[in-house]
Amino acid sequence: MAEGADPARRSIGARRNPDSAEAILEAAEAVLVEAGYAGFSIEAVARRARAGKPTIYRWWPSKAALLLEVYQRQKRVDVPDTGKLEEDIVGFLVNLFAHWRDTSSGSVFRSLIAEAQSDETAAAALAGYAGGRRAHTGQIIERAKARGEVAGDIDAAVVADLLASYAWRHLLTNRLDEPEATIRKMVRYLLQGIAAEAGQ
Amino acid sequence: MAEGADPARRSIGARRNPDSAEAILEAAEAVLVEAGYAGFSIEAVARRARAGKPTIYRWWPSKAALLLEVYQRQKRVDVPDTGKLEEDIVGFLVNLFAHWRDTSSGSVFRSLIAEAQSDETAAAALAGYAGGRRAHTGQIIERAKARGEVAGDIDAAVVADLLASYAWRHLLTNRLDEPEATIRKMVRYLLQGIAAEAGQ
């Protein structure tokens, strides 16, 4: 009814109210952290944000869109630049796992991937996002290439893809506590190969 | 699919009716193929199988359990044994992608992974299953190790994990049509390393 008593957010005229948007995004994150993807519903977000459902649907056409914006608001992971490729990659993965483990980012991104399995728009959004990240991660390899640490004909995108795959699967199977030693082992295999003659 | 001759399956006494189980599993697969994970509900399966919902819940306590059994009924992918590790791995991945693409397995497995993001039991089941598959895939590497194609101190589980990650991510992001050349590139990197000195 919106009667007088409550000091709730109101319209601020014929334009989007940033307070509402903020409240909704915060509520979405909170719901995801507290109830997980299973408990993540537009209703629950609206309830927690004290927002009307249509306000959510007006700005985020799908659960996926909301999830994506929540994820993108998060702080990015540091990409180390130690001058040594192995350290850079291991450090990146260790940071990423910690970030996913210790903030809400992990829950959010997991949910986004899950949502993309049943929602076409989520899949598209995720593909776009992943493309951007792949390029970003690829820079670690490109830098190493520039230093001569990596052969010039190596396709950085393929390597970045492989690293992202490794990270995704650890996220999706609750293995973000993988010991650094295991991660390093994987990175070394990738850098030096696992073939007997290469290893010798 | 399940329907056809039988004019309403009935109880066959105080024991599980295998016809019902069969009809339910077939219906589950069909629903998944036709409506995708988004349209996969116990109601829809029961409707299509002409079964009561409690019959499904009696034998499969969760959507995840049903999905898992559907997946396990599928034909397995051939693991080639050509005597050359690169061919084995590339062949395995190419076969796996084709299998996921051309049968219902892809839909089923995607759904299972998605379900595991919100259902604890699905996560557990998936972890157990993945462990088994990792061991299985690891045998390719172990065989190569026995042939001397792979260094003896290589951890086959880590390599199998990396390959599985690559496959999962392609499944989850609709990239099962990856050209063989790209797959082969990735495999070569893994076998020979990407470091400049290794390549020399």
Place this chain on the structure above:
Amino acid sequence: MAEGADPARRSIGARRNPDSAEAILEAAEAVLVEAGYAGFSIEAVARRARAGKPTIYRWWPSKAALLLEVYQRQKRVDVPDTGKLEEDIVGFLVNLFAHWRDTSSGSVFRSLIAEAQSDETAAAALAGYAGGRRAHTGQIIERAKARGEVAGDIDAAVVADLLASYAWRHLLTNRLDEPEATIRKMVRYLLQGIAAEAGQ
């Protein structure tokens, strides 16, 4: 979730639970009395009856159907039989007005008529119901005809229709407190005519 704690109504098998139906009808009446037609919503009824909305929609396809059944559950108005037509009709109207005023029937019937203005099925249901009542009221006139109190060629249905119209309008315009004298005046006009020569 229907978890253990509450001793709520449950399904009693694959058939309608009369307890639920009863609870819903009582809740509908209560909501109508307390909040009026303006506050009468399926949601409100479901809440008060502690029933699920689909349970209501399953048995009453529209608000109109629910209203109609609520109205039909009400006690009927006595149709007096004093042997004198004027007394019978006046008595009937006085009883009807009192009944509408003092029970929930008035609210319910008003709502039903209002609903019929926007809902085709309500209109049809109301037409059917009104037909039955018209026949019923017509019997007062038929009895008088048999006694020779009314001319033999009088169309009882037309008279009954006129009386019902009078009642409806008083209901719809909040004039159920019309003094008996006014009602009697109207009835006398109808019985004896208002034309000057007839009155002489």
Place this chain on the structure above:
Amino acid sequence: MAEGADPARRSIGARRNPDSAEAILEAAEAVLVEAGYAGFSIEAVARRARAGKPTIYRWWPSKAALLLEVYQRQKRVDVPDTGKLEEDIVGFLVNLFAHWRDTSSGSVFRSLIAEAQSDETAAAALAGYAGGRRAHTGQIIERAKARGEVAGDIDAAVVADLLASYAWRHLLTNRLDEPEATIRKMVRYLLQGIAAEAGQ
């Protein structure tokens, strides 16, 4: 209807824009005709009139007020003056039914009555309006009284009320196609009475 030439009406300064008022009333009527009372909402009117909702609320505090003004803009029904009461009344009712049937007036007035069942202000407005009309219709009887066609002690308001009731109920139950013969029968009963001795 309302749209057409004007490429977005604008404010004309610190006073009511008569074009807007006109557009809103026309839109209200059009919505009522096309979608019926069920589809009649302030939103729908605003949309069709290309007006903002607050503009409507500023000038018409409730749906009822808007409905009432729409109804009052309609052309009035002719009240015949043939010199014979029966013809006057029958003619009036026939004209009224035709008017309600063939113009939007019927929809509008039905809606107004329905609205009055849940809106207090609508009920008050309707009561006021009905009072005026009753006086107006009463003049037919007063004229007849002056001619000596009707007994001098007849209460014209009661008769007018009864006729209005008859009209309302036909409107509310979709019986505006009542044959003239039936209407005439009712009018004769009222004029000459239905009692046996009066009829002889």
Place this chain on the structure above:
DNA sequence: TGCTAATCGAGACGGTACGTCTAGTCTTTTT
């Protein structure tokens, strides 16, 4: 042979969430 027990299809139950619609209020911008 007759009783018990478990299973089957069926579908109702109380609920939650969906995505859309409307109510009525608020504020900025425009005239």
Place this chain on the structure above:
DNA sequence: AAAAAGACTAGACGTACCGTCTCGATTAGCA
């Protein structure tokens, strides 16, 4: 100063599923 426009919270709409429950029937195995 007020009109216009669209955003805002709130909540109802009617539908789809959830997971549970009870029914009546059916049949196997125990008595």
